[in-house]
Structure formats: structure tokens, C-alpha cells
Amino acid sequence: MPERVLRPDKASCDRRGLAILLAFAALSGTALRAEPWPPLPPPRPPIPSLNESPAAPSTPNNLSQVSGTSECLSRLRIAGFDVEAAETPAVANGDCRIDNPVKLRAIAVAGRESPLLLAAEPIVACRFAESLGGWLGSLVAPAIVGATNSELAVVHTGPGFQCRNRNRLPSGKLSAHAEGLAIDIASFQLADKSHIPVKPDGNEQHVATINAVRRAACGWFTTVLGPGSDASHADHLHLDVQLHGSSDRYRICQ
Numbered sequence: 001m002p003e004r005v006l007r008p009d010k011a012s013c014d015r016r017g018l019a020i021l022l023a024f025a026a027l028s029g030t031a032l033r034a035e036p037w038p039p040l041p042p043p044r045p046p047i048p049s050l051n052e053s054p055a056a057p058s059t060p061n062n063l064s065q066v067s068g069t070s071e072c073l074s075r076l077r078i079a080g081f082d083v084e085a086a087e088t089p090a091v092a093n094g095d096c097r098i099d100n101p102v103k104l105r106a107i108a109v110a111g112r113e114s115p116l117l118l119a120a121e122p123i124v125a126c127r128f129a130e131s132l133g134g135w136l137g138s139l140v141a142p143a144i145v146g147a148t149n150s151e152l153a154v155v156h157t158g159p160g161f162q163c164r165n166r167n168r169l170p171s172g173k174l175s176a177h178a179e180g181l182a183i184d185i186a187s188f189q190l191a192d193k194s195h196i197p198v199k200p201d202g203n204e205q206h207v208a209t210i211n212a213v214r215r216a217a218c219g220w221f222t223t224v225l226g227p228g229s230d231a232s233h234a235d236h237l238h239l240d241v242q243l244h245g246s247s248d249r250y251r252i253c254q
Helices: 009-028 063-078 126-148 204-219
Strands: 082-085 101-107 116-118 123-125 152-157 182-190 195-197 223-225 237-240
Touching (some): 101 126, 116 126, 126 152, 126 182, 126 204, 195 204, 204 223
Parallel strands (some): 116 152
Antiparallel strands (some): 082 101, 101 123, 152 182, 182 195
């Protein structure tokens, strides 16, 4: 059953900090100690009000969207992201739309010179890029170094934005991918060229590492699915920031 978690803004930083501590404790096998909190990812931009008027369908790349992209891009570049504004992909279904699309190539990781690359250079909504980069840079990269003694070099993902239904079904609700608010991750490539696949491969260290960063992902995303959730996610992690339910106040962490 989905895990229901209230989402008051004042608790978001505590939830992310706790997620980081739990992930590192799981990988090290030691009890939590009273140590300084690690740096937190950048705060998420506010969720648009439901009372805002939707963009005119005849002008999907309007000036307000350009302005929003510029502000978000500035934040990402200051944080060390290799990112650029992207054209909205052409789709046949008018219900698929992505606000402030960006192409995400790499993110900076504190304490090292080399960036963390995203091999597929996915196109995602800019606000989702902030969440993804925060999780990868603040949690995943240092956790993998601690577990393997090798730097995380490349993340292998899907394309990000895709105009399709959930689980690729022929009918039903649109996926968060249809808004550029989701990513699928297949594996993590280390500096020594080895891979940590999301799909269990029988390597206990790999499985423990994936489980730790997966549990901690609920501090950054509203949906976290992967092997064991259902057949559609048996070989990858699905992460998104789509709101859920009639009150939009719970998370799906499986």
C-alpha cells in the first residue's frame, strides 16, 4: 500500500536530512551518531496555485514560460549544473505539456572537480531538474563513494519527457513523464567503468546501495518506485514529483 506522508513545508528540510542520515547509516552498518547535518539540496520552487490561469494552448512557448525558464536556469547554473533551455518536444496529444523544459547534461558534486554526467541528457521540467540534481549530488554520489570507494561518474536514465500513459498502458491517466516531472534510472556507472544496476544482480553490496538511496529518495520526490513495486518497474527506479490524491498530501514510496 502507498505510504501516506503529510507534506507541510516546514517539515521538508527535516525529512531530507533524516533521509540522508538513514541512507548513510544503512550503507556503513553503524548506528547514527550526533554529527553535523550534511548540506541540503536547494529548496524546491513553490507549487503553482491551482487558481492560476492555464497557458493558452495556441502559444505553448509563451513569454512567461521563457521568463520562468530563465530564472530556474540561473539557479541551476549557480549550483553548477550543465544545463540549457530545451525546445518543447512535438507531440500529437495536446494534453502532454512540459513547463520550462531543460536539457540536463551534468551536475556538480561538492568536494570534487569532475561533474556527474547524465548519459541520456534527459529533457525535464526545470523544477524537476532541481530535485533530481539535489538528490544525486547531495545523497547518491557521496553514498556510492562510501559504499564502493569509487566515484559515481555517470547516471544512465531514460529520456525524461515522454508523452504516454502510466506504465505505458494504452489507456488511463497520463504519466508524470508527460509533464517532464519524472525520470527512470537504470544504473549508476562508477569511475572504474563498473555499473551498479537498479535491477538486482545478486551482488549484496549493489543491492544494499540501491536500497539505501531508494529509501532516501522520498525526501526529494513524491513517487519512488522500483524492483518489487510492480512488474512495470522491475529493472529501474521511477522518480517523480507529481502530486497525488484529492488533497495532494501524500507520497508513494515503494
